[in-house]
Amino acid sequence: MRGLKVEIVGVEALTQDDWALWSRIQSDEPDLISPYFWPQFTRVAAEVCPGAAVAVFRRGTQTIGYFPHQRRSGTMQPLAAPMNDYHGIIARAADRPSLDEAATLLNAPRLTVGGWVGHGEVGQARRTVQVQLPDGDYAAWYSERRKSHAKFFKDKERARRSMEAELGPIEVKRGLRDPELLDQLIALKRDQYRRTGRHDIFACGWTADLLHRLMAQPEGGLGASMAGLWAGGRLCAMEYSMHAGDQYHFWFPGYFPELARCSPGILLSMDTMQMAGAAGYRTFDFGFEGEHYKKYFCNAEREVREAVILRPGLGASVSQAAVGLLNVAGAGRGEQLRNSVRRRWAAIEACEVTPMARARGAVNAAQAALAKVSRPSHA
Template sequence: MGDVLTIEAIKAGDLDSEARTAWQAFRNARPELASPYFDLRYVLAASQVAPRAGVAVIRRADELVGFLPFQRRGGLIQPIAAPLTDYHGLVAKPGVEIDLSAVVSALGARRFRFAGLVGGCGQVQGEGRAAMIADLSDGFEGWLQQRRAAGHGDFLRDKRRRLRQLEAKYGKVTFTLEKRAAEVLDLVLNVKRGQMLRTGQHDIFSVRWTQALLRRLTNSTEAGFGLKFAVLRAGDKIVAAEVGLRSGDSYHLWFPIYDPDYAKYSPGALMTMASLEALAEAGVKRVDFGPEGESYKRFFADPMGRVLEGEVRGEPGPLRALTYAAMEAAPPVLRRATRRLDRRLDRITACEPELPGRVGAIMKNVALIGCRHRGLTVGAGLGLAALGVALAAK
């Protein structure tokens, strides 16, 4: 009986002092939970704006052993504030293994889908990627020595050369790292929305709550927590900017932009190097670039730990069990296509809590795909839309 889990879903704001103290103790004891997304202050902010957000409070016997922040979308649960929350998972007591499928079932959900699962999830299978971390524990000069030792000296010299060229043509290059720069947030959001439109991705900032979360984090008055805004200017022109999230001595690079007219000068890389120097001076020890994938990350960061993309299922009924078995028996090419569609639908479902909103977003995305892929027939487009609507309703 001592192994039986008791799981209660509550609002994050209803966590009592005992639970909040335990959350902080669990996080402090587990280095893999250093990301700002595991800071209770982030979860509290997200819970105030993300639709149908909650926290699963997990006990074994009478002992509090863990938490899972989540948001509910019908029979699906997702990380709280998905798709904005890059890292997610259990905040659990060290040494305690918690069966996530039992948590999913106890929450009355069919599936828990995730893209960056970390922390206390050794039993979960999924597609793994390395988390790319810049180590600033020895300061900025220590980081420079690390990069040279890793064979990136030519990269650093090239960026110094480009900085001189940028200044020579456009005037003095300046950098700031500040809080509460609402105009910078507006600029980043406008550029990101344009990028998503051009690339056929769902506009995650087309709904009010995603923008509301960023503005709430912007206005945070908590010491050592909240959004920071990196801005690189050449003369009076903003050539690169980035929104980042800080929690104590950990920092996550979140939404970068740069002006493509200045691409030959690598403004994004120049801004990142300036950010690392400023963050080191501010006492940050760890800067997270997110999961591996983009090749530029290896110039700045090293792989430290892994995150998983996939899903955990609750106890399925007979019909759903047959559906899962058929999907797993499908040819690899079909499984890969389904995963790609799932990623697209995850973004839509996260942003749109109601089925009518999801259907409208899916139809809009199919239209965008049709514009980008002129060979897509009407029948194929309608079939893709019907499949998307069916999957979104699961």
């Protein structure tokens, strides 16, 4: 960190030399391979994300890295949060500050990250999971997974037959760039958020604009597209993904709940991997672990860090005091509850740019947290 200085600039202030350096670093560093680190993602996101900026890291007159971010009052977040699964400083590994050092250099009242790529001691580790196709061979992957998890995959084979018998022949398409299909998916996700009590990340508007803008980009380099599964002509499942190089990032899946018994979303992911693998994609990223099916699919993982870093002072003390109160109410589950509330608040703060909208989201998050506190612990 010695000798490093940071300058905050608008994305439009970056020069062609900056973008060329960014591209070279990103393509040379294996841990920056995700589409989220590509220059095109930052350029498109900056068009729609309120408060977009870039922190430029320099040592003397030499630029060594970039951190695209957004500001929400006193909080600094990765650009496009809460939709950005991977983020960090685009710099060579030997020059890259740790998360702890970056927080000091950035000097924000609060730095919130959920999928920081790079080393650091603050916060907590989280895992993302991937499917690595051996030499692009979907059949080899499926054979190995079916041997390891026979019951799960036999059940999906039965679900496919059941869907075809009930609805008709299955058809899967990928590489779709239909704005109306995307609007259908967004409506489906918003309904899911309402049913499950999660914050509606699409209510703010700019998040939906981001997906549309990315999908409208010319093909080549980084791209975004949709895949869909139809049975007997009926749309059953959709998935919005981002892809670059040989990386394919599953981003927003959705299926119609009344067809859950047929696992249309899982069938769509499998067929998409088979088709995209044949087109040259090798890594299929499913984001954060959690959903049960991912443990049957994925054969690789990455570690990232989640943290809320406050300037020293009252804020940190109040945070720890809140954990103590939650522990009293939640039978020792204060830390777990704080993580849940923190993630909810990070999403609310990232999406909503007005105090009124943030207040509404905070009330909903508090109600959900209280509901969790009132449940008995089975740990």
